[in-house]
Amino acid sequence: MPKFKSSLSVVLFLLCLTYLTPDVFAQKKAKDLFKVKSPKIQFVRPDTTILIEYDEFNDESDAGKSINFSPKKELSIVSEDTTELDLGQQHIVEVSDEVLIDSSWIRIAGYYAIWDTRNINPYKMDGRQLKDTVDVVLYDPRSNRNYFMPLEKTPVTSRFGHRGYRWHFGTDIDLDTGDSIYAAFDGVVRINKWDGSGYGNYIVLRHYNGLETLYGHMSKTIAQPGQFVKAGEVIGLGGSTGRSSGPHLHYEVRYQGNPLDPENIYDFPDYLLKGQNFQITSALFNYYNKAKSGSSSSGRRTYYHTIRRGDTLSGIAKKYGVSVSQITKLNGMSTRSTLQVGKRIRVK
Known part of the structure; x- marks a missing residue:
């Protein structure tokens, strides 16, 4: 009996295939193609008990630097950032009351906050308005702060x-x-x-x-x-x-x-x-x-010139804006006098 039922099932299946046309198959495939199953979304509640630990960043990495606001490099006399000093313009930079120069901390004036590579006087301060006496330490041998004359000889x-x-x-x-x-x-x-x-x-x-x-x-x-x-x-x-x-x-x-x-x-x-x-x-x-x-000083000053090789009375007079006759008169000489190299003559 079971064998008969199994045979009957096979026959019925074949009959169904016979009556099903290609159009029916096409329609069935189209229905299956456009049938969209809704995805199941599982909501997961975030765990807010876990904190981000920044200690895991390496101090030398960019990430570590971005969260560490304490500058580690030492201040210079110029500023914290000297990358633009050669651009020939004015920069307003942040500085502290003291700066590190050659392994020593030096107290500086407030106007050091202006770094200008174009203008000789960018500070806009009239010295006549100074209210206090400023004591300047020119040099300090104990701190290895020395001075030097601008030239080996200073006539x-x-x-x-x-x-x-x-x-x-x-x-x-x-x-x-x-x-x-x-x-x-x-x-x-x-x-x-x-x-x-x-x-x-x-x-x-x-x-x-x-x-x-x-x-x-x-x-x-x-x-x-x-x-x-x-x-x-x-x-x-x-x-x-x-x-x-x-x-x-x-x-x-x-x-x-x-x-x-x-x-x-x-x-x-x-x-x-x-x-x-x-x-x-x-x-x-x-x-x-x-x-x-434009008024001149009431005091009297004298000016001297040290004669160099190739100097002439006319050239010296032109340099100092005076006449040849004035030079000869001041020095008791004539226009034909020989100029001795190394000798000082008065020009004013």
């Missing part, structure tokens, strides 16, 4: 003050083209620039003691913006570039952009500083009134 050819129709904001020191020019104090090069109508090739150094020094008319500049230099390090070579009628170094000392008479600080004939400390007061900048009005 002054033109001083700070009124010159003809304009004010001369520095001291001119005689030299020969190619002579080494030295950094006066430890510091950082802020400007290395060309000024065809004035300083020629010149460099401005910012020093840890709060002063800045400028070196003009160089034949070649060596130190570059952002470079730290020690006192006595060669920063350039002497020349006569820019507005200059002969080889010399135009040397300036500035405080917050305001020029100081270098001879208040230096004893150039004796090749040394006048003291270890220097006090800056508003009175040092009263010359601004004369500089703006």
